[in-house]
Amino acid sequence: MAENNWSVDNSKLVYGVNKNDLHFLDITKDGELCLLMGEYFITFNEIIQRIKTMNGESPSYASSFTLRVPQLVTYQIKKLRAAFQHAMDELDYKGRFIGIYPVKVNQRKDCVTAVIRSDSEYGLEAGTKAELLLIKKVIESEKQRPIICNGAKDPEYLELISQCMNEGYNIAISIESVHETQLIVQRFKPKETNLILRIKPYLSVEGHWSHSTGRDSKFGLSVHDLLDVVDLLKETGFISSVQTILAHAGSQITEVESFERFGRLLTKIYAELREMGLTNLENIDFGGGLAIDYTSSQPSDFMYDYARFLVSGVQEQLTAMSDAYPPPNIMIESGRGVTALFSMVIVEALEVRSIFPNPAEGYTSHETRDDEKRTKETIRKASSLSELKEIWNRFHKQYGGLTLSGMGSIFDYEMITGILESVVRERLVELNLSSYDIDGLVRDFWRPEHIVIGNFSVFNSIADHVLVKQHFPVIPVQDLHVKPETTVRLVDITCDSDGEIAQFYRPQADRLWFTKDHRLLTTTDGRMGDGIPVGKLENVKGSCFVLALAGAYQDAIEMDHNLLGDLPDVELVLQDHGEWALSWVTGAESIEDLLKDVGYADIDVDEDPYMSD
Numbered sequence: 001m002a003e004n005n006w007s008v009d010n011s012k013l014v015y016g017v018n019k020n021d022l023h024f025l026d027i028t029k030d031g032e033l034c035l036l037m038g039e040y041f042i043t044f045n046e047i048i049q050r051i052k053t054m055n056g057e058s059p060s061y062a063s064s065f066t067l068r069v070p071q072l073v074t075y076q077i078k079k080l081r082a083a084f085q086h087a088m089d090e091l092d093y094k095g096r097f098i099g100i101y102p103v104k105v106n107q108r109k110d111c112v113t114a115v116i117r118s119d120s121e122y123g124l125e126a127g128t129k130a131e132l133l134l135i136k137k138v139i140e141s142e143k144q145r146p147i148i149c150n151g152a153k154d155p156e157y158l159e160l161i162s163q164c165m166n167e168g169y170n171i172a173i174s175i176e177s178v179h180e181t182q183l184i185v186q187r188f189k190p191k192e193t194n195l196i197l198r199i200k201p202y203l204s205v206e207g208h209w210s211h212s213t214g215r216d217s218k219f220g221l222s223v224h225d226l227l228d229v230v231d232l233l234k235e236t237g238f239i240s241s242v243q244t245i246l247a248h249a250g251s252q253i254t255e256v257e258s259f260e261r262f263g264r265l266l267t268k269i270y271a272e273l274r275e276m277g278l279t280n281l282e283n284i285d286f287g288g289g290l291a292i293d294y295t296s297s298q299p300s301d302f303m304y305d306y307a308r309f310l311v312s313g314v315q316e317q318l319t320a321m322s323d324a325y326p327p328p329n330i331m332i333e334s335g336r337g338v339t340a341l342f343s344m345v346i347v348e349a350l351e352v353r354s355i356f357p358n359p360a361e362g363y364t365s366h367e368t369r370d371d372e373k374r375t376k377e378t379i380r381k382a383s384s385l386s387e388l389k390e391i392w393n394r395f396h397k398q399y400g401g402l403t404l405s406g407m408g409s410i411f412d413y414e415m416i417t418g419i420l421e422s423v424v425r426e427r428l429v430e431l432n433l434s435s436y437d438i439d440g441l442v443r444d445f446w447r448p449e450h451i452v453i454g455n456f457s458v459f460n461s462i463a464d465h466v467l468v469k470q471h472f473p474v475i476p477v478q479d480l481h482v483k484p485e486t487t488v489r490l491v492d493i494t495c496d497s498d499g500e501i502a503q504f505y506r507p508q509a510d511r512l513w514f515t516k517d518h519r520l521l522t523t524t525d526g527r528m529g530d531g532i533p534v535g536k537l538e539n540v541k542g543s544c545f546v547l548a549l550a551g552a553y554q555d556a557i558e559m560d561h562n563l564l565g566d567l568p569d570v571e572l573v574l575q576d577h578g579e580w581a582l583s584w585v586t587g588a589e590s591i592e593d594l595l596k597d598v599g600y601a602d603i604d605v606d607e608d609p610y611m612s613d
C-alpha cells in the first residue's frame with residue numbers, strides 16, 4: 001500500500017525502470033521489482049526463490065548470482081537492424097546494413113549464440129587468435145557469415161586466418177600497419193583475400209573512450225601510413241582485395257549528433273580511396289560506439305537517432321559529391337549496445353550497518369542531551385543556508401574529543417551528529433532552496449548513514465565501476481511501493497574501500513522529491529548523487545539488489561580481488577504462454593580453482609565459495 005501519496009510510478013521515475021534501456025524492468029503494484037518480458041511479469045523474488053530451491057544445497061551455490069537473459073540480446077539485435085532499416089527507408093538510402101558483433105564485448109557462449117540465433121546474416125568480429133577459434137566453433141555450420149579479423153596480426157594469427165579461409169569461412173582481414181600489410185601480401189593470394197583498411201578517424205567526440213579515435217588512438221592507420229599501405233597494395237596486386245574501410249570512434253558516445261560528422265568523414269575517405277584505385281571498396285564499417293542509457297535520461301529513441309545520424313551523414317556526403325559513388329553498405333560493430341541488457345547481478349544483502357548509534361541508546365552525558373535540544377532549536381529557526389552553515393561549524397568545534405564517553409566524547413559526538421544532520425536536512429527542505437547541490441557541506445547532509453554489505457565483489461561483477469567510474473543502475477527488489485525511507489551504500493565483501501556502490505542517478509523532475517529522512521531523490525536537472533534509495537530499511541537484510549546493464553565488457557575484465565571469483569550464472573528463458581525456465585549454467589567459481597590460479601594447486605577445499613548463508 002502506498003504511503004505519503006507515494007506511488008509505484010514515482011519509484012519507476014526514481015529508479016529509471018520501465019523506460020529506455022531499462023524497459024525490461026518494471027514494478028508490481030506491491031512494490032516488487034520484476035522482469036517485463038513481452039506482456040509477462042516475473043518478479044525477482046520469484047526468481048531468487050526458485051534458484052534457491054533448485055540449487056540451495058549445491059556446493060557451488062552462492063546467494064548472489066548473475067542472471068543472463070539471452071532474449072534481451074535478441075531484442076537489441078532486432079531493434080538495431082530495424083533502426084537502420086527505418087533510417088535507410090526514410091532517407092531512401094540504397095546501401096545495405098551489415099551487423100557485426102565484436103565478441104570481445106562478451107565472449108560467453110550463451111551471449112554469442114544468442115547473437116547468431118537472432119539474425120541469420122549477422123557477422124562476428126575477432127580481435128585475437130583465441131576469439132577467432134571461438135567464432136570458428138560457434139558458426140561451424142554457417143561459414144557464410146562474415147567474420148572480421150581485427151587486432152595485432154602475428155604470423156600465427158595469420159596462419160589461423162589462412163586455415164579458416166581454406167575451410168570455407170568468409171573472412172575479412174583488417175590492416176592496421178605497413179608491417180601487417182607486408183605479412184599479409186607475403187602469405188595470401190590477392191583474388192582469395194578480402195581486406196579492410198582500418199583507419200584512425202580524426203574526429204572529436206564525447207564519450208568515455210573517445211581517445212580510441214584520432215591522433216592518440218592506439219589502433220588503425222594514420223593518413224601517412226594509409227598512403228604507404230595503398231602503394232604497397234598496388235605494387236603487389238592486392239588493391240582490388242580491399243572491400244571495406246573501418247574506423248571505430250570510441251565507446252559509449254553519448255553525443256549522438258557526432259555520428260553525422262563521422263558518417264560524412266568516412267564517406268569522403270571512401271570516395272577518395274575509390275579515386276585512388278580501390279574500386280572494389282563497397283563497405284564502410286563504423287565500428288562500435290552506440291551508447292547505452294545507464295541513467296534512463298537519454299531520449300527514448302536513442303538507437304534510432306544514432307542510425308539516422310549515421311545514415312544521413314553518409315547520404316549527405318554522397319549528395320555533396322554529386323552522387324558519383326555507389327552508396328556504401330553500412331557495417332556496424334556495436335558491442336555494448338547489443339549486450340549490456342543481457343546480464344544482471346543479483347546481490348544479496350548480508351547485513352546492514354549504521355554509521356550513527358541508535359538514538360534510543362541515549363547519550364553518555366546530560367550536557368550532550370541539553371546541547372542537542374539547544375542546537376536543534378537554532379537549526380529550526382535558521383532562515384538561510386549561510387546561517388545553517390554557521391550553526392553547523394560552531395557545533396562541530398565543541399566535539400571531537402578522544403574519550404569514548406562523556407560530553408565531547410566520540411560516542412556522544414556520533415549520536416548528536418546523526419540526530420542533528422537529520423534536523424538540518426529537514427530544515428533544508430523547509431527552506432525550499434532553489435538548488436540542493438550548492439556546495440560540499442549541503443551535499444554531505446545527503447550522504448547515506450547506512451551501509452549494506454552485499455555478498456559480491458564489485459571487482460569481479462562490475463569492474464568498470466572501479467576502473468572508469470562507470471555508473472550501473474542499482475535497484476532493490478522490493479518495497480518499491482512506499483516512499484523510500486532513506487538511502488544506503490552497497491558495499492562488497494572485498495577488503496578494498498573501492499568495493500562499494502553509492503552513486504545513484506537522481507533523475508530530473510518538475511518537483512524535488514525526498515526520502516522520508518529528507519534526502520534528495522530527484523533534481524531539477526538530473527545528476528549523480530550519493531545513496532541508493534530503499535523502501536523499508538528493516539527489510540533490506542536478506543533481500544537483494546539488482547545491478548542492471550552489466551552484460552557488456554564486465555565478464556571479460558573481471559578481477560579475482562581477495563580471491564573472490566565469479567558468481568553462479570543462471571539463465572532465464574521465457575517460454576510460450578508466459579512460462580519461464582531457469583537453468584543453472586555454472587556454480588560460483590570454487591576457492592580451489594581460484595587458489596590454483598595463483599599457484600596453490602595442492603590446497604584441498606570443500607567449503608562453499610563466497611559466504612554460506
Ligand SMILES: Cc1ncc(COP(=O)(O)O)c(C=O)c1O
Nearest residue numbers: 248251252288289333334335336
Ligand atoms: C573495432 C571495434 N569495434 C567495435 C567495438 C565495440 O564498441 P562498443 O562496445 O562501443 O559498441 C570496439 C570497442 O572497443 C572496437 O574497438
